[in-house]
Ligand SMILES: Cc1cc2nc3c(=O)[nH]c(=O)nc-3n(C[C@H](O)[C@H](O)[C@H](O)COP(=O)(O)OP(=O)(O)OC[C@H]3O[C@@H](n4cnc5c(N)ncnc54)[C@H](O)[C@@H]3O)c2cc1C
């Protein structure tokens with residue numbers, strides 16, 4: 228295919244460039260959601276020569292991956308993959324990032340979309356260059372959402388140590404608390420008079436990459452999550468294992484700080500279950516396999532039990548096989564029917580063992596529920612009537628009809644590598660207008 232230069236210097240194939248000239252009133256792209264999918268779509272679209280607006284609801288980018296200890300397949304810390312992308316954002320003047328920002332309405336047609344947005348205030352003065360020191364004297368009393376409530380945080384500061392952009396914010400919950408509000412008023416760098424800012428963007432296409440939220444484990448009443456502090460969800464376990472997490476990366480029981488040397492993972496907790504999530508979340512088997520390595524690496528004499536219906540390791544079957552060689556990791560095919568407390572503070576599990584026959588009975592320090600992924604769009608739909616979702620909330624509508632391309636876990640549960648591939652395709656679709 229022939230090539231020609233478009234006015235800003237980027238190279239397009241002739242066919243695609245003519246298509247753009249013919250159909251699109253606006254060539255810029257709005258990407259909503261700053262996780263791995265949204266970041267990928269934004270940098271790919273910008274590197275194809277488009278003006279890109281990247282909008283993230285939270286005060287920093289990175290999405291769910293930024294809260295993990297490490298991520299497969301390479302098991303490197305999230306900072307590795309994220310920092311490469313942050314560099315691409317820093318170096319690309321075509322990308323404008325709006326954090327603490329939401330889309331409230333989208334209207335128009337493909338190539339000519341009008342988007343209404345609102346940015347929440349940080350309540351910290353622009354002149355503040357030190358994101359830590361000014362807030363250090365404030366008390367840590369608010370539940371820390373980044374640690375899924377496993378620790379407390381100050382009412383102002385960075386949302387987590389590796390936040391990008393590295394800008395402090397006031398937690399809006401502190402404004403509802405008389406004592407915290409008055410303490411914040413005493414901090415010179417804080418400005419509680421700041422107001423939300425509404426604004427409008429005209430773009431050619433939107434990439435919707437708002438990802439997922441963990442299934443609410445408290446809705447699974449028979450596995451003890453609401454009853455025992457030492458029954459945690461898989462996302463909470465990531466924070467317990469993370470070096471920047473509430474225990475500094477030591478695997479300690481939330482109830483009493485004892486080392487977690489015996490850990491049970493319960494697969495499909497609330498998944499493939501008509502009473503909860505009827506679908507398979509695709510990554511939680513691999514997440515538990517990964518997390519089993521955290522336990523084995525932390526304590527050489529540790530024991531891990533994985534209770535499963537079937538292990539879906541997908542393209543990482545070799546990783547699963549490798550773990551099966553470890554005699555201290557016990558794969559038990561069967562469902563857990565009972566989780567109860569014991570007199571020494573452990574948890575007692577009863578499960579069927581379909582492969583060996585009979586009932587498996589184990590005492591452990593910690594139970595990890597491998598809960599599934601719920602699309603964010605189930606809780607907060609795309610604010611555009613033409614966009615359709617399936618019965619679970621995943622976006623299914625045709626991007627050609629709406630100009631809105633869903634990607635990553637807004638479309639289906641997936642691992643990072645799959646999301647990155649999908650987001651690259653989404654960027655191409657969004658720029659072919
Ligand atoms: C326990 C567990 C462990 C996992 N471990 C791994 C692993 O080791 N390796 C791996 O490859 N995958 C892993 N995954 C899967 C991985 O988390 C996903 O592939 C990845 O998070 C998908 O990225 P995303 O950008 O699509 O979504 P997200 O990470 O959810 O990012 C979405 C972003 O959009 C933002 N957002 C949401 N709504 C809005 C809105 N309305 N407006 C603006 N912004 C919004 C969110 O704040 C967030 O920043 C794991 C999953 C689980 C459950």
Ligand code: SF4
Pocket residue numbers: 494495496498499506507508509510511512513537538539597599
């Ligand atoms: S990935 Fe594994 S744990 Fe998750 S729902 Fe599917 S089978 Fe169950």
